[in-house]
Amino acid sequence: MPEGHTIHRLSKDLRSDLGASVVKATSPQGRFAHGAALINKKTLATSEAWGKHLFLTFSGETILHIHLGLIGKFRPQALEHEPSDTVRLRLEGSRAWHLTGPQKCALIPKEEYLGVIDGLGPDPLRRGSKWEDFASGLTNRKTPIAISLLDQSIIAGVGNVYRAEFLFLLGIHPERPSCDLTKTELQDLWKLSVSQLRQGVRLNRIVTVDQIDSGTTPGRLKPQDALYVYKREGQPCRRCGSSIRVAKLAGRSCWWCDRCQRR
DNA sequence: AGCATATGACGAA
DNA sequence: TCGTCCTATGCTC
Numbered sequence: 001m002p003e004g005h006t007i008h009r010l011s012k013d014l015r016s017d018l019g020a021s022v023v024k025a026t027s028p029q030g031r032f033a034h035g036a037a038l039i040n041k042k043t044l045a046t047s048e049a050w051g052k053h054l055f056l057t058f059s060g061e062t063i064l065h066i067h068l069g070l071i072g073k074f075r076p077q078a079l080e081h082e083p084s085d086t087v088r089l090r091l092e093g094s095r096a097w098h099l100t101g102p103q104k105c106a107l108i109p110k111e112e113y114l115g116v117i118d119g120l121g122p123d124p125l126r127r128g129s130k131w132e133d134f135a136s137g138l139t140n141r142k143t144p145i146a147i148s149l150l151d152q153s154i155i156a157g158v159g160n161v162y163r164a165e166f167l168f169l170l171g172i173h174p175e176r177p178s179c180d181l182t183k184t185e186l187q188d189l190w191k192l193s194v195s196q197l198r199q200g201v202r203l204n205r206i207v208t209v210d211q212i213d214s215g216t217t218p219g220r221l222k223p224q225d226a227l228y229v230y231k232r233e234g235q236p237c238r239r240c241g242s243s244i245r246v247a248k249l250a251g252r253s254c255w256w257c258d259r260c261q262r263r
Numbered sequence: 264a265g266c267a268t269a270t271g272a273c274g275a276a
Numbered sequence: 277t278c279g280t281c282c283t284a285t286g287c288t289c
Contacts, residue, residue, distance in 0.1 A: 069281080070270075070281095071282055072271090072282070072283080073284085101281095101282045104272095161270050251278085
């Protein structure tokens with residue numbers, strides 16, 4: 001679930017649901033009891049996503065830093081929905097929001113907030129992000145491009161699904177050294193990140209296939225038809241039919257098509 | 264019941 | 277490169 005698009009969508013939804021009104025905060029699990037008590041009955045002032053990081057600011061400049069990590073979820077629930085005892089944080093406005101399994105959920109000082117942002121590369125979903133910053137992060141880097149794409153200090157918000165899909169869509173082999181990519185390829189990679197992540201926010205889901213390649217109508221697109229290569233090892237490439245391959249890159253599985261993606 | 268796995272990131276070795 | 281953390285799900289026995 002959580003790549004950059006998820007967090008930006010969450011930021012929007014939380015803002016429209018809870019924004020500018022008094023929020024009730026509790027920690028059914030108890031692990032964030034103190035923090036929840038400090039937020040409780042405050043107003044949500046701002047909601048901001050930066051890559052995979054979510055920052056909620058409450059009245060009094062209290063900054064709540066949330067990072068979902070691999071398994072975290074932050075879901076809207078009906079107000080009467082009883083939180084399970086794994087819910088770290090429950091926010092209640094026009095509906096309830098239940099946070100489970102986050103990698104980070106903490107009230108942080110402004111300096112820490114600035115430090116997190118400072119460590120992040122350009123986020124394709126943020127106004128003001130520049131492709132040149134993305135490109136300059138890759139100059140002289142021999143690291144395979146598939147590894148660079150997971151590095152949040154190079155580009156913020158891309159995760160394991162998008163990296164594989166982007167490289168397929170542009171015909172770039174995942175093991176190509178980052179510094180060997182042409183200017184055009186870097187520009188295309190950036191432009192693709194912007195359009196794909198935006199679409200991800202809109203759909204609240206990652207869908208990279210063209211309608212033509214999926215062979216289905218958009219409304220009824222099945223999960224297994226939404227992607228070109230991610231988790232499709234051994235299956236035929238949607239473009240050329242050759243078998244999708246998989247290997248570990250940066251400790252994570254990466255999928256690609258050897259025929260469509262040239263070294 | 265137990266185990267593997269997951270769209271992430273960190274620290275230890 | 278591993279182990280670790282955090283939770284939910286979907287296998288397998």
